[in-house]
Amino acid sequence: MRGSLKIFTWLGIPVYLHWSFALIFLYAFWIGYDNNMGSFGMLWVLAIILPLFGFVLLHEYGHSLTARRYGVKTRDIILTPIGGIARLERMPEKPIQEFFVAIAGPAVNVVIALILFGVGLLLFDGIYWEAFVASINDYFSAIGLFFQRLWHLIIGHISFSDFKMLLSMDTPSQLEELVAETGIEPGLLLTALPAFLSINLGLALFNMLPAFPMDGGRVLRALLAARLGRVRATQWASWIGQAVAVAFILLSFLVGTFTLGLIGFFVFMSARSENVMVRFDALLKRYTARDLMRPNFTRLTVTDWMQTPIDLVRQGLERHFLVFDLNDQLVGALREEAIVAAMKRRDFSSEVANYLQRVELVHINEPLQTIYYHLRQQGLPILGVVDGGELVGVIDEVGLQHFLRLQSSGGV
Ligand SMILES: [Zn+2]
Known part of the structure; x- marks a missing residue:
C-alpha cells in the first residue's frame, strides 16, 4: 500500500x-x-x-x-x-x-x-x-x-x-x-x-x-x-448503525467532546456506504449478460481499412468493435483508443488487423458481476456474448453505464 x-x-x-x-x-x-x-x-x-x-x-x-x-x-x-x-x-x-x-x-x-x-x-x-x-x-x-x-x-x-x-x-x-x-x-x-x-x-x-x-x-x-438474507440484513444493520452514530453525535454535544462527534459522523457514512455496496453487489448478481447484451452490432473484418471504424466512431454510437477473419471467425477487438490513435496518425488505409487486441467472451447466463469485473477491473471495453458456442451479441462499457443508470432510476 x-x-x-x-x-x-x-x-x-x-x-x-x-x-x-x-x-x-x-x-x-x-x-x-x-x-x-x-x-x-x-x-x-x-x-x-x-x-x-x-x-x-x-x-x-x-x-x-x-x-x-x-x-x-x-x-x-x-x-x-x-x-x-x-x-x-x-x-x-x-x-x-x-x-x-x-x-x-x-x-x-x-x-x-x-x-x-x-x-x-x-x-x-x-x-x-x-x-x-x-x-x-x-x-x-x-x-x-x-x-x-x-x-x-x-x-x-x-x-x-x-x-x-x-x-x-x-x-x-x-x-x-x-x-x-x-x-x-x-x-x-x-x-x-x-x-x-x-x-x-x-x-x-x-x-x-x-x-x-x-x-x-x-x-x-x-x-x-x-433469517433475512444478506441484502435486508445489511439494510437493518445499516439503520441500527446509523442510529448508533446519531447517538454518538448527540452524546458529543452533551459532553462537549469533538472526537466523539467525528467518530459518529464517520460511522454514519460507513453504515450508509456498506448498504449501498451490498445492494449494488446484489444487483450485479441478480442480472446476467442476457439483460444488457446488444444483439445488433457492427462486424468488422481483419482486411477492412481503418477508415471504416474511424467513420463509424465519428458517425455512430458504437465505440468498440469485434473483428472477424475471412472465415467469419472472431479474432479480436478493436478498441476506441486504437481507432483514435489511427485517426491521429491519419493511418486510414492500414488494415484493421494491425490494431487488433484480445477479446474476452462471456456466456449469456454469466452474472453481471463477472461482466462488471471484466469491464471495470480489467479495463476491457467490449465483450462478446456466446450462447451454445455461437456469438449472439456484445456488451460494452456504454451499455453497462446505460444499464446501471436505468437501474438507479428504477427503470429496469
Ligand atoms: Zn476488528
Whole structure:
C-alpha cells in the first residue's frame, strides 16, 4: 500500500505501518517534552503506547486467521494511529462465516484480557491483589458512572445542569484510596497489567458496537442475515448503525467532546456506504449478460481499412468493435483508443488487423458481476456474448453505464 512501511511478514501476512504512524512518535515526543521528561521519559511513553498496537495487531490477526480457515486470504494488515485494518481479499458471504471472522478480533482481546487477569492472579495476593482489582475498576468506573448518570438524566432523576456538573467532577479512584490507606507502592507491574487488561477489554467493547465499520456491525449483519438474507440484513444493520452514530453525535454535544462527534459522523457514512455496496453487489448478481447484451452490432473484418471504424466512431454510437477473419471467425477487438490513435496518425488505409487486441467472451447466463469485473477491473471495453458456442451479441462499457443508470432510476 502506498505511503506505508512494511515492517514484517508473520504467518504469511505482510504487516505495514501507515505513514501517519509517525504522528504517534511525535505525540510521544510532545508528551515527553510537555512534561519535561527527557529522552528516557519519552521512551517510557513509547513503551506504553507500542504494546497498544501489539494488541490491535493481534486483533487483526484474529480476523485474518479465521478468514484463512474459510479459504479467504488477507492481502495485508495496516496499522494506523486510529487502529488496524486487515484487508481481506473478500468478506465470506455465508452468515456463519462472516460471524466468526468478525467476532474473532474482539475475541482475541478478551482472551488477552483473561490471560492478563490470570497473570495478576498468579503475581499478586493480599493487599496487592486488592490494588490490582481496584485499578481495573478505576478504568471502567468512569464509563459506568457516565451511563448511570445518563440513565438518571433520561428518566428524570437528575436535571441537565446536575448532569453537566457531575460530568465535570472527577471519578473517585479506588486505587488512590487504597494507596492512601495502606501506603503500598504500586510498582511497574501493578501499573501496567491493569492498564493493558483494560485496554484489551476496551478494544473488545468498542469494536462490538453494532455499527459498521466496527466488528459489531458485521456480527449483527451476520446474525440478521441468517433469517433475512444478506441484502435486508445489511439494510437493518445499516439503520441500527446509523442510529448508533446519531447517538454518538448527540452524546458529543452533551459532553462537549469533538472526537466523539467525528467518530459518529464517520460511522454514519460507513453504515450508509456498506448498504449501498451490498445492494449494488446484489444487483450485479441478480442480472446476467442476457439483460444488457446488444444483439445488433457492427462486424468488422481483419482486411477492412481503418477508415471504416474511424467513420463509424465519428458517425455512430458504437465505440468498440469485434473483428472477424475471412472465415467469419472472431479474432479480436478493436478498441476506441486504437481507432483514435489511427485517426491521429491519419493511418486510414492500414488494415484493421494491425490494431487488433484480445477479446474476452462471456456466456449469456454469466452474472453481471463477472461482466462488471471484466469491464471495470480489467479495463476491457467490449465483450462478446456466446450462447451454445455461437456469438449472439456484445456488451460494452456504454451499455453497462446505460444499464446501471436505468437501474438507479428504477427503470429496469
Ligand atoms: Zn476488528
